[in-house]
Amino acid sequence: MTGHDDLPAAARTRRLEERLIAAGLTSDDEIDEFLTRLYASASPVNGARLAARAWTDPAFRELLLADANAAAAASGFSVPPPDEHGYRLRVVANTDQVHNVIVCTLCSCYPVSLLGPSPGWYKSFAYRSRTVREPRAVLAEFGVTLPDTVQISVWDSTSEARYMVLPARPAGTEALDAEQLTALVTRNGLIGTALV
């Protein structure tokens, strides 16, 4: 028998779906409908808009860091709370002293609506196990080399609480408008594996 760890993720997922369908718990149609709804508007541009607004609007930045569900809702990206099949969204801000990076060691939790579908490496055993153990080395492999004076803060997500990094606004961007600032922010920047 093949161990499930030996199978590619898609094959493992399909095997699980087949078991759930065989048990009468769901159907292919229901899964397709759910995924269509989930991904219809999911994009890292949503998270980038929140970040760019936080860079230019101090009151919004304060709300985003204190109650990200409310800040997202105010920006048109509704994230329901955990008791409504959503999650508690927390945004953690990079500063001169702290660089944040998110991971989910237990599975691959992540705010899909704001960051878009998660990259394959985010779900890999290597990223999940090494980020909590040696984040500085992992970040260096992404091309992010931080001075020793910058503390690295790793956030290990659960399904109920999910994280987004607010990158620091790059120097020399004072003249850019909201759209141009939004375009600077990458998905990796919102995960913490890029500076912006």
Added chain:
Amino acid sequence: MTYPAGTRVRVRAFDPDHHTRVPRYVRGQPGEVVAALGRWPLPDDSARGIAPPRVQACYAVRFSAADLWGSGDHTVTVDLWESYLDRA
């Protein structure tokens, strides 16, 4: 709320045979509560079909790499339900 921010806690060193949200690498480790996140159903109960599941406070608990791994200068923050923790 049982544990305000700043409370020193220790994760229970348990190893249940059912689903739990306690990553193995923090079991038995000391940490500090940095935020109370809310009160949510305990996944250990939900995953076993226990209805209604216990509803407990969930906390963001920060660990130092030195405690977790014996080396490193970073921190790792993990979301943990109240029954996973004891006051240190």
